[in-house]
Amino acid sequence: MPEIPAFLAARAEAWFGRACTVLETEALTPHLRRVRFGGPTLKRCGWRPGHEVEVRVGPREFRHYTPMRWDDARGEVDILFYLHGRGPGSAWAEALRDGDGAHLMGPGGRLRLDDAAHHVFLGDETTAGLFAALARAVPPAAGVTGAVEGDLPPDLFTDMGLPLDVLPRGPTRGAALLAWLDRAVTVDSVYYLAGHAESVVALRRALQQQWSIPGRRIRTKAYWSDHRRGL
Numbered sequence: 576m577p578e579i580p581a582f583l584a585a586r587a588e589a590w591f592g593r594a595c596t597v598l599e600t601e602a603l604t605p606h607l608r609r610v611r612f613g614g615p616t617l618k619r620c621g622w623r624p625g626h627e628v629e630v631r632v633g634p635r636e637f638r639h640y641t642p643m644r645w646d647d648a649r650g651e652v653d654i655l656f657y658l659h660g661r662g663p664g665s666a667w668a669e670a671l672r673d674g675d676g677a678h679l680m681g682p683g684g685r686l687r688l689d690d691a692a693h694h695v696f697l698g699d700e701t702t703a704g705l706f707a708a709l710a711r712a713v714p715p716a717a718g719v720t721g722a723v724e725g726d727l728p729p730d731l732f733t734d735m736g737l738p739l740d741v742l743p744r745g746p747t748r749g750a751a752l753l754a755w756l757d758r759a760v761t762v763d764s765v766y767y768l769a770g771h772a773e774s775v776v777a778l779r780r781a782l783q784q785q786w787s788i789p790g791r792r793i794r795t796k797a798y799w800s801d802h803r804r805g806l
Contacts, residue, residue: 581634588631592678593617597671598651606726607700608656609643610671612679618650624708626682628652632667639798642682643704652679655704686796688712691765696721696739697752697778698770701798703727705769710737720759721767724751749774753781760786765794772797 595614622645644653656668732739742751782788
């Protein structure tokens with residue numbers, strides 16, 4: 576539901592949104608912002624890592640975001656926003672201040688952590704929160720590796736205690752991830768590909784055609800595309 580008539584958007588937010596408040600904000604970089612939402616409506620919601628929420632970010636526009644953390648008992652949700660400076664979602668997230676009201680619709684979604692001996696996460700700046708949530712949920716006996724390319728602090732995941740690499744992005748999106756993948760493919764892993772849609776397609780094609788990874792071991796979630804708004 577990226578864009579609908581304003582009167583329907585207002586009703587959808589009122590009927591399905593969980594009213595909450597911005598508890599705190601933290602600028603990690605000029606383009607990366609962590610926002611914590613809180614309120615009684617966010618308690619015991621059944622969130623699982625990989626679930627997303629939907630937010631009304633303008634009179635007619637909605638956007639999906641994946642929480643990095645959801646404390647069911649305290650009713651607190653952390654979302655890591657990448658502020659790309661284009662579109663209503665980025666403007667809405669950048670304008671949030673402590674004490675502001677908001678409505679989160681959800682949580683829900685089909686992306687989930689699979690049962691596997693090893694998990695590999697590949698994406699871009701927009702997937703940092705998703706991968707942090709999934710990687711934290713991996714059982715201790717299983718392995719975790721992965722890489723995120725783009726404009727992120729090099730120690731972002733290290734500070735979270737997560738074994739994910741941050742890669743500088745080259746002239747072509749996804750190229751750094753493909754090069755990283757060339758050194759790290761294992762046949763017993765489950766691969767989670769997210770973020771830039773065209774990069775997700777290229778990574779999936781490489782896994783299946785170059786390394787014969789079966790489709791059942793690949794999970795995908797496109798957040799944005801060069802050719803389409805409001806995924």
